[in-house]
Amino acid sequence: MSINIIRRSFSLGLAAVTFAAMLATAPQAFADSSLLNVSYDPTRELYKSINAAFAADWKTKTGETITINQSHGGSGKQARAVIDGLKADVVTLALAGDIDAIAEKAKLLPADWATRLPHNSTPFSSTIVFLVHKGNPKAIKDWGDLAGQGLEVITPNPKTSGGARWNFLAAWAWANKAYGGDEAKTKEYITNLYKNVPVLDTGARGSTTTFAQRGIGDVLISWESDAFLALDEFGADKFEIIVPSISIAAETPVAVIDENAKANGNEKLAKAYLDYLFAPAAQKIAAHQHYRPSDPSAADPADLAKLPKIELVNINDAFGGWAKAQKTYFSDGGVFDLLYKPRS
Amino acid sequence: MRIRVTLILVAVVFLCAFLFLPLAIVFIEAFRKGLFVFMSAFSDPDALAAIRLTLLVAAIAVPFNAIFGVAAAWTIAKFNFRGKNFLLTLIDLPFSISPVISGLVYVLLFGAQGWFGHWLKAHNVEIIFAVPGIVLATIFVTFPFVAREIIPLMQAQGTSEEEAALTLGASGWHTFLHVTLPNIKWALLYGVLLCNARAMGEFGAVSVVSGHIRGKTDTVPLHIEVLYNDYNFTAAFAVATLLASLGLVTLLLKSILEWKFADNLAATHHR
Amino acid sequence: MTLGITMTALCLIVLIPLSALVLRALSVGPEAFWDITSDPRTLAALKLSFGAAFIAAAINMVFGTLLAWVIVRYRFAGRKLIDAAIDLPFALPTAVAGIALATIYAPNGWIGAVAKELGFKIAFTPLGVVLALIFIGLPFVVRTVQPVLEETELDIEEASALLGASRIRTIFQVVLPQIYPAFLTGTALAFARGVGEYGSIIFIAGNIPMVSEIAPLLIVIKLEEFDYAGATVVATIMLATSFILLLAINRFQAWGQNKIGNV
Numbered sequence: 001m002s003i004n005i006i007r008r009s010f011s012l013g014l015a016a017v018t019f020a021a022m023l024a025t026a027p028q029a030f031a032d033s034s035l036l037n038v039s040y041d042p043t044r045e046l047y048k049s050i051n052a053a054f055a056a057d058w059k060t061k062t063g064e065t066i067t068i069n070q071s072h073g074g075s076g077k078q079a080r081a082v083i084d085g086l087k088a089d090v091v092t093l094a095l096a097g098d099i100d101a102i103a104e105k106a107k108l109l110p111a112d113w114a115t116r117l118p119h120n121s122t123p124f125s126s127t128i129v130f131l132v133h134k135g136n137p138k139a140i141k142d143w144g145d146l147a148g149q150g151l152e153v154i155t156p157n158p159k160t161s162g163g164a165r166w167n168f169l170a171a172w173a174w175a176n177k178a179y180g181g182d183e184a185k186t187k188e189y190i191t192n193l194y195k196n197v198p199v200l201d202t203g204a205r206g207s208t209t210t211f212a213q214r215g216i217g218d219v220l221i222s223w224e225s226d227a228f229l230a231l232d233e234f235g236a237d238k239f240e241i242i243v244p245s246i247s248i249a250a251e252t253p254v255a256v257i258d259e260n261a262k263a264n265g266n267e268k269l270a271k272a273y274l275d276y277l278f279a280p281a282a283q284k285i286a287a288h289q290h291y292r293p294s295d296p297s298a299a300d301p302a303d304l305a306k307l308p309k310i311e312l313v314n315i316n317d318a319f320g321g322w323a324k325a326q327k328t329y330f331s332d333g334g335v336f337d338l339l340y341k342p343r344s
Numbered sequence: 345m346r347i348r349v350t351l352i353l354v355a356v357v358f359l360c361a362f363l364f365l366p367l368a369i370v371f372i373e374a375f376r377k378g379l380f381v382f383m384s385a386f387s388d389p390d391a392l393a394a395i396r397l398t399l400l401v402a403a404i405a406v407p408f409n410a411i412f413g414v415a416a417a418w419t420i421a422k423f424n425f426r427g428k429n430f431l432l433t434l435i436d437l438p439f440s441i442s443p444v445i446s447g448l449v450y451v452l453l454f455g456a457q458g459w460f461g462h463w464l465k466a467h468n469v470e471i472i473f474a475v476p477g478i479v480l481a482t483i484f485v486t487f488p489f490v491a492r493e494i495i496p497l498m499q500a501q502g503t504s505e506e507e508a509a510l511t512l513g514a515s516g517w518h519t520f521l522h523v524t525l526p527n528i529k530w531a532l533l534y535g536v537l538l539c540n541a542r543a544m545g546e547f548g549a550v551s552v553v554s555g556h557i558r559g560k561t562d563t564v565p566l567h568i569e570v571l572y573n574d575y576n577f578t579a580a581f582a583v584a585t586l587l588a589s590l591g592l593v594t595l596l597l598k599s600i601l602e603w604k605f606a607d608n609l610a611a612t613h614h615r
Numbered sequence: 616m617t618l619g620i621t622m623t624a625l626c627l628i629v630l631i632p633l634s635a636l637v638l639r640a641l642s643v644g645p646e647a648f649w650d651i652t653s654d655p656r657t658l659a660a661l662k663l664s665f666g667a668a669f670i671a672a673a674i675n676m677v678f679g680t681l682l683a684w685v686i687v688r689y690r691f692a693g694r695k696l697i698d699a700a701i702d703l704p705f706a707l708p709t710a711v712a713g714i715a716l717a718t719i720y721a722p723n724g725w726i727g728a729v730a731k732e733l734g735f736k737i738a739f740t741p742l743g744v745v746l747a748l749i750f751i752g753l754p755f756v757v758r759t760v761q762p763v764l765e766e767t768e769l770d771i772e773e774a775s776a777l778l779g780a781s782r783i784r785t786i787f788q789v790v791l792p793q794i795y796p797a798f799l800t801g802t803a804l805a806f807a808r809g810v811g812e813y814g815s816i817i818f819i820a821g822n823i824p825m826v827s828e829i830a831p832l833l834i835v836i837k838l839e840e841f842d843y844a845g846a847t848v849v850a851t852i853m854l855a856t857s858f859i860l861l862l863a864i865n866r867f868q869a870w871g872q873n874k875i876g877n878v
Contacts, residue, residue, distance in 0.1 A: 036557060041573070044573075044574055045574075069557045069558065069559065069560055070557070070558050071555055071556045071557045071558065072556065072558075072570075072573075073556055074839065076839045076840065077839040080838060080839050080841060081473065081555055081556075083456065083457065083841070084451055084455035084456050084457060084458075084472060084473075085454075085455050085456030085457075085461065085465070085470075085472050085473060086472075086473040086555040086557075087470070087473065101841065105457070105841065106456060106457070157822070157824075157836070159836055159839070159840055160836055160839045160840070197823070198739060198821065198823070199739045199821040199822065199823065200821070200822050200823050200824065200828075201822060202817075202822065202832075202835075202836070202839075203573070205573040205574075206573065208575075209572070209573070209575070210739070213575075213577065214717065214721040214722070214723065214738070214739075215721065215722055215723035216721070216722065216739060229575075230575075233575040234575070263468075332840065332842060332845070340824065341825075348689055351681060351684065351685050351689070352685055352689060352691055354678075354681060355678075355681060355682050355685040355697065356693075356697070358678050358681075358682070359682070359697060359700060361726070362746075362749055362750050362753065363700055363701075363703050363704065363750070363753070364700065365719055365725070365726070366707075366712055366715035366716050366719060366750070367703060367707070367715070369715045369718050369719055369725075370711060370715050373718065411620070412620065412621070412624045415617040415620040415621050415624070416617075416620075416621040416624075416625075418617040419617045419618045419621045420621075423618065425618075429862075429865060431621075431625070432865060433858065433861045433862055433865055434625055434629055434630070435625065435629075436861050436864075436865075437629060437633070437857065437858060437861060438628075438629060439807075439808070439861075440804075440807035440808060440810070440811060440857040440860060440861055441811055441853075441854060441857050442810070442811030442812070442813055442830070442831040442834070442850075442853055443709075443811065443813050443814065443831075444811075444813050444831040444832075444834050444835055444850075445636065445811070445831070445834065445850045445853060445854060448636065448834065448838065448846060448847070448850055449632035449633060449635055449636045450632060451838075452632075452635045452636055452639055452843075452847070453631070453632055453635050457843075458635075459635055480628075483628055484628055484629070484632070487628055487629065538705065538706075541705070541706040542705075544708070545706075545707070545708025545709065545710075545711070546708070547708060547709050547710040547813075547814035548709070548813035548814045548831070551814075552835070552838075564708075565708050565709075565710045565711070565814075568710060568711065568714070569710060572714060580714065581714075584708075584711045584714065584715075587707070587708045587711050588707060588711060590706070591703060591706030591707045591708075592706070594702075594706045595699050595700070595702055595703065595706055596699070598699075598702065599695075599698075599699045
């Protein structure tokens, strides 16, 4: 009898394996080809819309049905995955430095990748703003307020999050201007600012959840696009956006990963996809989702009107480009490591 | 008497704060917006793909570890050799290694910059950021589970029955199938249950090797994280109820096994 | 043949991957290895992982033994349910546990709100780490102590009580010596598991370097910074400790079995 039970459970197990294998292989049947876009954390909703529009466009032009697969995560983490072999056809990351790292460490695309598309390969950009509780109870108006005593500031870890690096540099740019280029005072300000951070998430999305869902902190330093999204998701009656006097033009570049696209036979599709990001249709979607389009003429003026006017510094002018900024501020033993002292 | 009541009360309060409340919150949050929102979390193609992938991974990892577990238990219980304790420790090792490290080692081996990276690329074999990598990481993490359940039982039973069968002229395979397997079947099932629960729920190790491609390399636990970061908390908890229910079913089956075959399982309690 | 299967699987799944890790870590050279190890941030992360795991294991040692005692020695309604529920942390995926715990213990969660009133925070502090580890480690203590308690004779305790020994004395001189090895094994298992835990902690820890950043998270962060050397060095230190801990656990277990054999 026992043997019977074993036989029965064995055949049951076999059936389960077969079933699972069938389930797992089923979906590949219906797409002609697929493209993998490896992106950073807060672009989830943006690329969902753009991918649907592009797939429809591609279908009418070529008759081909395509699937665009998405992977999202902290920008540095995503770059690391591509370097380690994640077969991304295109990357759409939070900052140029992460794509540089792919070019340098894995040699999957040329070092001058940024020159291949207009606007330094940046179809749309964003900037950094503050999200505070409704009514702004702590009266936060500008960067200087964030370093004040008894305030809790939420921002992710610049070592892992691209958005957090932009946050750091925007704060630095403000302090540099406010203190007339006095580096000692700027460093003191940054030190005090990060002393106010009670939770250091690894990605921008984690920080928004900590602030909006868990109710931690008085102010969230956030991507402009994500701050608007948070108002939609968590309620405009609970939070409001505060626009600082100065911020940074957060350029979020895109690139074809040549070696992968070639290996996947996706060179044409990958290029068409990135070109589409610069085309009016995608520009309009981006503006609607609170990104700053490189070609504002394509966008709905109502969407553009929502984006506040801010004085924006540029990474190249203010910090000498990403390669230099990455090395000076965020490398192991760099400025951030030296200044970062958590509240004890 | 008063001590008894106090102790029971302390035990119940402790369990409520640490075990029951987290479990309850998963179900409460999942149904917060009603049954419809709960169900719609499962009509998402990405959720279905994640469920399929998790089933596939468990369907490979669990049988593998079951076979290995029996072989390892047989080796350890029925033979005497030097370094047995060392072998036991090696089998146990994945249990106490951080899941993050389990993922990391496969990146070091099979990643594009790893030991076999060039060879794999030249031969167009994908391991990391694809299903094989996820399966490997899962096998690693659940490696000791079956073996650890059967080893003490086999050790307790000794080799006399097998020796008798062999003396009477039965083949080794025949002996295993008709003597050993019936003796260990409940412990084996028990180990398989635990192994399966762990395999389907693994997060850390899989997260390092997955690549997080939605609908392709996201398992159920990773999909929960994705939903959570999409601000889709209700859906995240809805999918989490699936894993929580799996945990509950595992516990139920386990309790039934323990109750019905208590004698047979007694030795395995010495974990 | 079974030896062959065992060794092959062991080599493929455990030995080769782990040696790849150790070799990569050692390739940085002793000086760099020491620099990474003695970096204050590495030390703080290791200290937190080991410290929190130790505190959680100690708490589990007390409450786990108490639970085992209640389950074995008392008969009351719901005992079976409690017995079955002990394994919940084992069966519940760690990420789900982490999100659920963060929801309850965040300042706006059920218990977190009460704690906030009382003036302290649980989630997003080292306390949150300890909390998650108590959850993870509980079954190990209960499940190792429980069977031993079941086997130890109630008679001896009763005899001791009859002979006029106080309750405290009975516990310390009769019960504890018997369950001592199981007690240590279970606590060590909970500790070993807690040191490496990742999934449940990252949702509730706060992840502040030097304060609430656990060692496995530091490995992930170093990995994401392309710092493979740093990641593998920290991983190797953790690996070595795991190995030593397990050897110790196997010793405890062998000792316990001898002890039971002698009773």
